[in-house]
Amino acid sequence: MYKATIGIEVHAQIKTKTKMFCGCKVEFLGKPNMNICPVCMGEPGILPRINGRAVKLAVRTALALHAKINMRSIFARKNYFYPDLPKGYQITQSIPLAEGGYVEIYTENGKKKIAITRLHIEEDAGKLFHTAEGHSFVDFNRSGVPLMEIVSEPVIENEKEAVAYLRRLRQILRYVESSDADMEKGQFRCEPNISVSKEEKRGIKTEVKNLNSLKAVERAIKYEISRQKEVIEDGGTVIQQTMLWDEKKQMAIPMREKEGVAEYRYFKEPDLIPLFLHDEDIDEQRKYIPELPNEKFDRLIVQYGIKKEEAEILVDSPDIASYFEKSVGSGCSPKYAIGWITTDILGELNKAGKKFSHIKIKPSHLADLNKLIDNKTINMNIAKKILHSIIFTGESVIDYVKVNNLAQVTDENAIENAVKEVIEENVKEVERYMNGEEKLFGFFVGQVMKKMKGKANPGVVNKMLKDILNRR
Amino acid sequence: MNNKELLLNATIEEIITALKGGEISVEEMVRFFIERIKKNNLNTFVEIYEDEAIERAREADRKLATGNVHGTLFGIPFALKDNIAVKGHKLTCASRMLLDYTATYDSTVYKRIESEGGILIGRTNMDEFAMGSSTETSFYGNTLNPWDRSRVPGGSSGGSAAAVAAREVVFALGSDTGGSIRQPAALCGVTGLKPTYGRVSRYGLVAFASSLDQIGPICRSAEDAERVFTVINGFDERDTTSKEVEKYNLTDNTTRQFKVAVSNDLNDTHLNPDIKLNLLNLLNDIKADGNIVEEIDFDFSKYSVPVYQILSCSEASSNLARYDGIRYGYRAEKYDSLFDMYKKTRGEGFGEEVKRRILFGTYILMAKNSALYASSFKVARLIRNKLKETFTKYDILITPTTFNTAFKFGEKIDDPIQMHHSDALTSVCNLSGNPGLSIPAGFSRDGLPVGLQIITKRFDEKTMFRFAKYVQTKSDWHRALPEE
Numbered sequence: 004m005y006k007a008t009i010g011i012e013v014h015a016q017i018k019t020k021t022k023m024f025c026g027c028k029v030e031f032l033g034k035p036n037m038n039i040c041p042v043c044m045g046e047p048g049i050l051p052r053i054n055g056r057a058v059k060l061a062v063r064t065a066l067a068l069h070a071k072i073n074m075r076s077i078f079a080r081k082n083y084f085y086p087d088l089p090k091g092y093q094i095t096q097s098i099p100l101a102e103g104g105y106v107e108i109y110t111e112n113g114k115k116k117i118a119i120t121r122l123h124i125e126e127d128a129g130k131l132f133h134t135a136e137g138h139s140f141v142d143f144n145r146s147g148v149p150l151m152e153i154v155s156e157p158v159i160e161n162e163k164e165a166v167a168y169l170r171r172l173r174q175i176l177r178y179v180e181s182s183d184a185d186m187e188k189g190q191f192r193c194e195p196n197i198s199v200s201k202e203e204k205r206g207i208k209t210e211v212k213n214l215n216s217l218k219a220v221e222r223a224i225k226y227e228i229s230r231q232k233e234v235i236e237d238g239g240t241v242i243q244q245t246m247l248w249d250e251k252k253q254m255a256i257p258m259r260e261k262e263g264v265a266e267y268r269y270f271k272e273p274d275l276i277p278l279f280l281h282d283e284d285i286d287e288q289r290k291y292i293p294e295l296p297n298e299k300f301d302r303l304i305v306q307y308g309i310k311k312e313e314a315e316i317l318v319d320s321p322d323i324a325s326y327f328e329k330s331v332g333s334g335c336s337p338k339y340a341i342g343w344i345t346t347d348i349l350g351e352l353n354k355a356g357k358k359f360s361h362i363k364i365k366p367s368h369l370a371d372l373n374k375l376i377d378n379k380t381i382n383m384n385i386a387k388k389i390l391h392s393i394i395f396t397g398e399s400v401i402d403y404v405k406v407n408n409l410a411q412v413t414d415e416n417a418i419e420n421a422v423k424e425v426i427e428e429n430v431k432e433v434e435r436y437m438n439g440e441e442k443l444f445g446f447f448v449g450q451v452m453k454k455m456k457g458k459a460n461p462g463v464v465n466k467m468l469k470d471i472l473n474r475r
Numbered sequence: 476m477n478n479k480e481l482l483l484n485a486t487i488e489e490i491i492t493a494l495k496g497g498e499i500s501v502e503e504m505v506r507f508f509i510e511r512i513k514k515n516n517l518n519t520f521v522e523i524y525e526d527e528a529i530e531r532a533r534e535a536d537r538k539l540a541t542g543n544v545h546g547t548l549f550g551i552p553f554a555l556k557d558n559i560a561v562k563g564h565k566l567t568c569a570s571r572m573l574l575d576y577t578a579t580y581d582s583t584v585y586k587r588i589e590s591e592g593g594i595l596i597g598r599t600n601m602d603e604f605a606m607g608s609s610t611e612t613s614f615y616g617n618t619l620n621p622w623d624r625s626r627v628p629g630g631s632s633g634g635s636a637a638a639v640a641a642r643e644v645v646f647a648l649g650s651d652t653g654g655s656i657r658q659p660a661a662l663c664g665v666t667g668l669k670p671t672y673g674r675v676s677r678y679g680l681v682a683f684a685s686s687l688d689q690i691g692p693i694c695r696s697a698e699d700a701e702r703v704f705t706v707i708n709g710f711d712e713r714d715t716t717s718k719e720v721e722k723y724n725l726t727d728n729t730t731r732q733f734k735v736a737v738s739n740d741l742n743d744t745h746l747n748p749d750i751k752l753n754l755l756n757l758l759n760d761i762k763a764d765g766n767i768v769e770e771i772d773f774d775f776s777k778y779s780v781p782v783y784q785i786l787s788c789s790e791a792s793s794n795l796a797r798y799d800g801i802r803y804g805y806r807a808e809k810y811d812s813l814f815d816m817y818k819k820t821r822g823e824g825f826g827e828e829v830k831r832r833i834l835f836g837t838y839i840l841m842a843k844n845s846a847l848y849a850s851s852f853k854v855a856r857l858i859r860n861k862l863k864e865t866f867t868k869y870d871i872l873i874t875p876t877t878f879n880t881a882f883k884f885g886e887k888i889d890d891p892i893q894m895h896h897s898d899a900l901t902s903v904c905n906l907s908g909n910p911g912l913s914i915p916a917g918f919s920r921d922g923l924p925v926g927l928q929i930i931t932k933r934f935d936e937k938t939m940f941r942f943a944k945y946v947q948t949k950s951d952w953h954r955a956l957p958e959e
Contacts, residue, residue: 041579044802046803047560047566047681047682047797048558048559048566048578049580049678050677050678050713050715052713053715080793082796089802090796091796091797141802268837268840269840269842270789270840273684273686274715274716
């Protein structure tokens with residue numbers, strides 16, 4: 004049996020107004036080199052200054068990851084040459100802000116803790132653009148933007164666990180508001196290290212870059228595991244290298260060979276004194292930690308009896324979760340509420356290409372619909388019709404029912420008349436039904452409902468149809 | 476004092492008094508010094524900001540006329556080493572790499588001096604990126620020692636020291652990573668201070684070795700050096716390594732008794748006998764005044780040079796990585812690829828000494844050599860502890876500033892080991908963070924200045940200046956002028 008071992012490095016952009024070591028705005032409005040200064044351009048004689056807000060948000064994140072925070076951390080330089088790196092080195096940390104901790108995920112075999120190795124602060128590089136004519140341009144707007152690097156232990160076993168880990172981690176960053184973690188915007192970059200082995204001893208790992216969505220992460224890991232297996236099966240050895248995921252070709256392409264460990268000539272950053280934290284700094288951040296995704300997940304399931312997949316949707320979007328809880332709070336049954344929200348409202352939003360914040364329908368509307376079903380004023384189908392109609396208008400449910408005359412008909416005489424008419428109009432079908440073609444019963448129900456404009460009480464219709472047909 | 480005597484010999488305080496008394500105008504003074512720079516032709520300045528300086532001088536004169544005179548350095552002409560940033564002016568570090576680079580911001584020290592009324596005359600010559608002890612590695616050519624034009628002024632702040640010695644400016648700022656203020660000050664017969672590490676903001680000083688670099692004044696006297704120091708010292712939020720210490724105020728001139736330790740470097744066989752003789756005479760005078768003078772074993776100068784080379788070059792290799800031809804500065808004309816561009820740009824843009832140090836530093840920082848780097852830190856800490864211990868018993872530690880007086884051009888430039896040895900007695904302070912002051916202490920038989928180095932505990936520049944001012948009362952060496 005082959006066993007895959009995966010560790011993931013995540014670079015998350017810390018949500019600050021200004022850069023890590025200077026006062027330039029963190030803003031990407033399309034124009035290159037708008038938010039730059041001598042510091043983030045690496046001009047001669049400049050010195051970095053630490054952005055306190057970035058440190059606070061990193062501390063908050065470390066707390067949410069249950070990590071041990073180092074009261075003294077050290078900045079260091081990672082030296083290499085590249086045009087997007089203005090100083091010829093990146094300021095990172097040699098003693099990280101935090102170590103240890105974990106993210107809990109749900110696997111097919113139950114809960115699993117993915118251990119975190121460390122969380123440290125560093126600065127981002129600029130961006131390179133290449134033209135068809137062979138010119139290259141550098142945009143330094145991103146140069147010096149604060150990042151948290153979060154490194155997991157190599158304890159992830161397959162692509163599903165990897166995605167579950169990343170999804171949960173991203174949720175945590177959003178919950179504590181330390182990062183928007185939008186993968187498309189490059190605010191949450193994942194670099195998995197993957198190795199495959201038959202034995203206890205771990206195999207040689209490759210690193211995959213250029214993963215712009217969780218889907219890409221999933222596919223790339225799956226691809227890389229099977230590629231490495233094949234190499235080993237064919238009697239070859241995996242080469243330690245960095246691969247680039249090609250989304251079009253759906254394959255990972257080798258980028259450069261790593262000769263053992265790259266030589267980054269790390270040393271302590273002499274322009275910055277050590278970063279000292281105090282208990283008060285940490286306690287202050289503890290106040291900003293809300294109910295975390297896992298706690299929420301467990302609670303939603305226990306409190307509302309909803310399914311895991313449903314709870315996952317709510318955990319992923321705290322605003323939807325809050326909407327759900329409010330609608331239950333105003334009297335809607337959790338079962339109805341979760342169905343209407345996840346199937347009907349989200350489905351409609353998806354179709355319209357809109358966001359959850361665009362809806363006008365209120366949690367109390369769902370409770371109103373539930374009430375009308377319970378007192379038999381409307382049936383489920385009508386309820387759904389109303390729901391779909393008022394998502395973007397937020398009209399009152401009661402008014403809508405009145406105006407559109409949707410109240411359910413339970414008057415047995417009216418239903419009896421309709422049933423009789425249907426039987427008279429469908430002589431052939433009735434004959435076939437009598438000859439044992441029982442599935443035609445549904446057809447009669449449909450015809451009756453059509454006549455009643457969907458407003459008939461389905462229970463009464465069923466009963467009436469059965470009685471009359473059986474009497475024949 | 477006539478005006479010429481005043482401008483050549485007075486202290487800053489005396490000059491400001493004369494300005495206020497209407498004895499001379501700021502414009503006259505500025506013109507006087509600029510004329511001297513041109514006439515002396517020592518290649519001390521790489522650029523003179525003549526129009527700007529005269530404009531500022533006139534502005535100062537208008538203030539004088541209305542009695543609106545403020546500032547510790549009001550109207551005083553000064554120079555900056557070519558590695559200290561002034562917005563809108565070239566900042567080249569005497570390197571081909573930065574010949575066309577114009578600073579886009581002001582250094583903290585410049586802002587502080589400007590707000591106290593100082594008038595910037597120009598930028599001074601230096602060893603390329605402050606790497607050297609003779610100013611011979613400058614892209615702009617040699618600066619001549621005013622005491623002997625066939626000799627070096629020392630370095631790397633050779634232009635600043637020679638300019639002050641030749642009275643082309645009242646004071647100048649230099650930078651000191653291993654002795655770059657004190658060694659040229661000694662070789663040119665002027666007073667040069669390397670403050671305690673962290674006491675003066677490095678913001679706007681082009682970094683050579685960040686953990687050792689300090690900006691400091693080069694002046695005619697201890698009084699002037701102290702005055703300039705009061706202006707430039709103090710915490711700066713732009714430099715996190717700068718320290719929040721008590722605001723430095725000028726000390727009084729009351730003489731007091733000092734406990735003086737003398738380093739046994741004075742008995743080193745490499746020490747020029749003329750330097751030894753001058754220092755021994757001086758020590759005898761001090762002893763005669765009732766001060767305690769004791770020789771102590773302080774033989775760290777043996778280790779300071781290799782340790783200093785390892786630490787400074789390591790940091791330099793990283794600090795100078797930004798000169799890559801991408802955003803500013805020199806870029807090779809022809810290249811085949813990105814990495815070819817890097818190689819050619821840095822190969823052509825940097826001089827030999829700079830490249831030698833970058834290569835050495837790059838080698839040291841490689842993971843396999845981390846032990847060398849780590850043990851150098853340990854030695855630096857030992858030096859620091861030894862000094863700390865010394866200052867539990869003594870107020871002052873005295874050493875010669877250099878083993879030798881100014882050497883001839885070309886004498887050491889092809890022998891880097893010899894040249895690096897020039898830092899032996901001064902780099903101790905950079906490694907430990909302690910302040911060091913070099914003051915004139917006589918002349919050799921061939922008429923070359925001799926320097927005395929005064930070291931005190933960290934952040935104790937007060938005792939240092941008290942002692943220096945006391946030593947100055949023993950002689951007129953700091954007033955001696957080279958022949959014109």
